[in-house]
Amino acid sequence: MTTALAGRAAELDAADPLAAHARRFVRGGDVVSYLDGNSLGRPLADLPERFAGFVERDWGERLIRSWDEQWMERPFGLGDRIGALVGAAPGQAFVGDSTTVLLYKLARAAVDARLAADPERREIVIDDDSFPTDRFVVEGVAAERGLTIRWIEADPASGVSLEQVREAVGERTALVLLSHVAYRSGFLADMAGITEAAHEAGALMLWDLCHSVGVIPTELDACGVDLAVGCTYKYLNGGPGSPAFGYVAEHLQGELEQPIQGWMGAADVFLMERHYRAAPDLRRFLSGTPPVLATVALEAMLELVEQVGIAAIREKSVALTDFAEAALAEHVLPHEVGGQRPRLASPPAGPHRGSHLTLTHPSFRAVTERLWQRGVIPDFRAPDGIRIGLSPLSTTFAEVEGGIAALGEELRRAG
Amino acid sequence: MTTALAGRAAELDAADPLAAHARRFVRGGDVVSYLDGNSLGRPLADLPERFAGFVERDWGERLIRSWDEQWMERPFGLGDRIGALVGAAPGQAFVGDSTTVLLYKLARAAVDARLAADPERREIVIDDDSFPTDRFVVEGVAAERGLTIRWIEADPASGVSLEQVREAVGERTALVLLSHVAYRSGFLADMAGITEAAHEAGALMLWDLCHSVGVIPTELDACGVDLAVGCTYKYLNGGPGSPAFGYVAEHLQGELEQPIQGWMGAADVFLMERHYRAAPDLRRFLSGTPPVLATVALEAMLELVEQVGIAAIREKSVALTDFAEAALAEHVLPHEVGGQRPRLASPPAGPHRGSHLTLTHPSFRAVTERLWQRGVIPDFRAPDGIRIGLSPLSTTFAEVEGGIAALGEELRRAG
Incomplete structure (x- = not known):
């Protein structure tokens, strides 16, 4: 019928x-x-053919030579392409880890920098209807750094308003973490206004883009966003558990330090130096070996998204x-x-x-x-x-x- | 000729x-x-056919139903199978994150627990020829927790001896982190003796199994090992950047707490609770969404390793x-x-x-x-x-x- x-x-x-x-x-x-x-x-x-090509050529024939030829740059190459979808100029986004781990790394980097500059900045602002991982990460970071959390009460059928953020932030705020699109209601937040409100209070702004990347026009650079994290298995069709991406505004890259110091974040990865020296740029936000295999499907989808x-x-x-x-x-x-x-x-x-x-x-x-x-x-x-x-x-x-x-x-x- | x-x-x-x-x-x-x-x-x-099957059936047809049907348990199912290769009874190993991130999580969990029990345990023992990521992670953990590092001078053509460990550990040692097989020389350490020496000093023992898993018979349980981490892209042929695995001895699972609190480590993942409650068991060492796509090749190789x-x-x-x-x-x-x-x-x-x-x-x-x-x-x-x-x-x-x-x-x- x-x-x-x-x-x-x-x-x-x-x-x-x-x-x-x-x-x-x-x-x-x-x-x-x-x-x-x-x-x-x-x-x-067409992913089966993609994976066959990857297995037989990039991995199977070039073997470790692919690290030099293409894989070492892959976190940044894919990062730039995702960055272009969210209004980020090249050199500010990278792919790696999970959303949870990247939220931890960037939230830690942000509050540690803010605390170092001003020991009274001991508050993280987040809303009580954020996706659990965002809330749980922030609870952990607050506990280990001796910070408190200021919870914004979100309307579960909509989301967090600019007015609510203005009321919540102040001279004690170190970091504001909010979702661009709320996972439950689908509410699309006012990125420009809220980022400005956070900055006026002297806080850093971290956006969770999981439910917006690949589907909502976004202008991270134009909005002056400091930090962002998103996943690639939703509208970027990267496959179950595909890696996350992070964004760190260029002017903050030399200042912020993330806590998981790994060989891929070092200034010279293959020098195998005696002590850790963080890379001067975006590389310092990497930790372990880049997840290459896990980004084959993401790469295919990026081509389609870019085309459309x-x-x-x-x-x-x-x-x-x-x-x-x-x-x-x-x-x-x-x-x-x-x-x-x-x-x-x-x-x-x-x-x-x-x-x-x-x-x-x-x-x-x-x-x-x-x-x-x-x-x-x-x-x-x-x-x-x-x-x-x-x-x-x-x-x-x-x-x-x-x-x-x-x-x-x-x-x-x-x- | x-x-x-x-x-x-x-x-x-x-x-x-x-x-x-x-x-x-x-x-x-x-x-x-x-x-x-x-x-x-x-x-x-046969990976091209494996990936085709995964893409067309598990991912493409079952879609999110696969989370309930098989993927939520995948970190533990694969963990048990890797565990069996390194002498770990079921329920103690899991797959996820990168080696670097897991080293951070488990090293933090270990030193935080030891510090809580005894504020004088402020030393981490590691050798100066460890793989860079191990050294860098430990430097970061020591710096943020106010600990010092005691460096064992390893002979670059061999490795760390039991005698050297005995000399290095003491009542100030919180954690000993060493490689089972040295990445440079290929030296195979005395796991049983060194673990015992760490325990006699009251320290926890964390082994890096990257260069031994899948090729060296290993007895984590029998040696009384506390913690271990390893990668899956070397002798387990999981593909470039495939996820790591972690091991936490059962008797420590309720006591140790890792810092990256994510939704996958919560007691009830889909309850979306207001505050983080760590799972009582191994699940608490997970953080983000399990890397399913990234473990397709690993699973294939595990079958062959188990068969042989x-x-x-x-x-x-x-x-x-x-x-x-x-x-x-x-x-x-x-x-x-x-x-x-x-x-x-x-x-x-x-x-x-x-x-x-x-x-x-x-x-x-x-x-x-x-x-x-x-x-x-x-x-x-x-x-x-x-x-x-x-x-x-x-x-x-x-x-x-x-x-x-x-x-x-x-x-x-x-x-």
């Missing part, structure tokens, strides 16, 4: 200039609708998100189940909405289980949220419509 | 029960002789190393070039020799460059060392003979 909404989805797909790209991703098995590209992006279909461009990606992201909202209004939100209607817990359409929507209902844990069994795959976030992620390059409007229709069916069935 | 030594190599290959395995690795391009499997192991030839068994691998390692020594004696060591003969800077055959040999000569930097151009690939380590690594499963005796003969030729040509 074709509903009006399904017809509209078909029209949107037919008119979508990026439609052809969706067929470049693996689409197989029982998957009817994948609505979680913001948790784990789909693999590109972030502006066009954002345009489709907005169209998909708006369409998902309409589909939820038709298929899901009207249905009262167990005496309760689902509630949309995301910002309204506009400049403060990222590329995913969250809705809540007490029966969503069970509903998600049944959806997964029928190949409709949104994300579930405890205690009661279903998250609909719209990854522009791999998602069709038909997929969104079909998936949300199935969500409506399973919700009614749960009644 | 077939020399007597080349004939002997052919005989050894013909009689080698593991000979067939060498053909299971990628052998292509211009590579005549690969003598650096101890820096980067060769890829298995560490005892048989060590047997071939010893035979290859002994044969390499004979080949060096014939092709390389007798030649005086620039007024100097090359010198073997490794222990003699026997229980203190790992799976590589180092020889030194002032012209070796230039010699290595020419060898690489002709597809003979040993490692060069500044200032003047050529390292001959013998990776038992992928290396033939003929390859060793041919490579060392070429080394002799290029050395004479450098004269």
Whole structure:
């Protein structure tokens, strides 16, 4: 049965200039609708050939010669390419470690520098609805450096406002850590205003870009951002557990020191010097051997993202998100189940909405289980949220419509 | 021209029960002789199919469902399998991060626990010929925790003796960090004796297994080792920059706390709790999202290593190393070039020799460059060392003979 909404989805797909790209991703098995590209992006279909080439040539034939020929520079080459997607001039971004480890390294570098300059700067500002890793890292850093945390109470259906940040920061603030797009609500924060507010208070600003990189036009340099960290397995489709990236504004690179001193951060890596001498530049933020194998899929996706461009990606992201909202209004939100209607817990359409929507209902844990069994795959976030992620390059409007229709069916069935 | 030594190599290959395995690795391009499997192991030839299966099924079809179905447990499943190779009962080893990051996490955990128990334990013991990352990490940890380092002077042609450790440790020692096999000389340390000496002094013992895991029979549990870290891209052929593994003896897991508090180390990962509660067990040593994609090659190699068994691998390692020594004696060591003969800077055959040999000569930097151009690939380590690594499963005796003969030729040509 074709509903009006399904017809509209078909029209949107037919008119979508990026439609052809969706067929470049693996689409197989029982998957009817994948609505979680913001948790784990789909693999590109040509990755098997990519990996074969990597294994047989770069690794298998060149062997350790590849370190000299290309791999030593890989953290910075990929970093520059990711940097270009988030408004960073070359020489400020690198790939390595996990998001958690990079948050630790950069948060430590920031608070240690601020503390050294002013022993009274003993506060880290973060919001209480940040992704757990951000909160947990900051709790650890605060405990070991004798700092306190100032928690901003975020509205779970939106996020942190500029006014809240202005109220929270002051002469005791060493560092502000916030998410560019909130992992739960999809709220898109005011990067320029908040960064300025942090700076006016004399604090450093660290942005978590996990839910925005690759899908939201971002201007780190223009906003004067100090530090940023993001992951590469969401909208950059780097594969499960692919490495993170970090950004350190050029003017801070000589000043900040991160705590995990490894051979790859040394001034001369192969001199094997007796004592650690940090590299004078971005290299000092590296620690261990660069994760080369783990970046093969990321590199492939970067090519596609660069070809399409972030502006066009954002345009489709907005169209998909708006369409998902309409589909939820038709298929899901009207249905009262167990005496309760689902509630949309995301910002309204506009400049403060990222590329995913969250809705809540007490029966969503069970509903998600049944959806997964029928190949409709949104994300579930405890205690009661279903998250609909719209990854522009791999998602069709038909997929969104079909998936949300199935969500409506399973919700009614749960009644 | 077939020399007597080349004939002997052919005989050894013909009689080698593991000979067939060498053909299971990628052998292509211009590579005549690969003598650096101890820096980067060769890829298995069936990896392209492995990666295709991973991309198309585990990642592409199951998508985020794979986290529940298999990936959340992967750090521990692979950890148990690596643990079995180094004498660790299940539940004590995990895969994640880089060697450098894990050294930091475990060294911090160890010294913080020792300092908490006894504020006078302010010394870390390490040797001055340790791999740079080990030394640099320890320098950073000592600086931030207000500790001092006691440097053992290692004999660069052998390593650290039990007597040296006994002299270095005492009531001020918090932690001893040493390499099981020295990265330069290939010296194999007395794990049982040194661990006991550290314990008698009241210190914790952390072993770096990078150059021994997968090739040297090791008994972490039986030796009473507290902590260990190793990499997976050398004799475990996990690919460039594949993740590290860590070992924490079961009785210490509830006591030690590592500093990088991330969501994957929390007691209940998906509860998204307000504050960090460390998992009660091994999970607390994880930080970020597990590196799944980066462990596909490692998993393939573990299957082969398990099938062959560490005892048989060590047997071939010893035979290859002994044969390499004979080949060096014939092709390389007798030649005086620039007024100097090359010198073997490794222990003699026997229980203190790992799976590589180092020889030194002032012209070796230039010699290595020419060898690489002709597809003979040993490692060069500044200032003047050529390292001959013998990776038992992928290396033939003929390859060793041919490579060392070429080394002799290029050395004479450098004269």
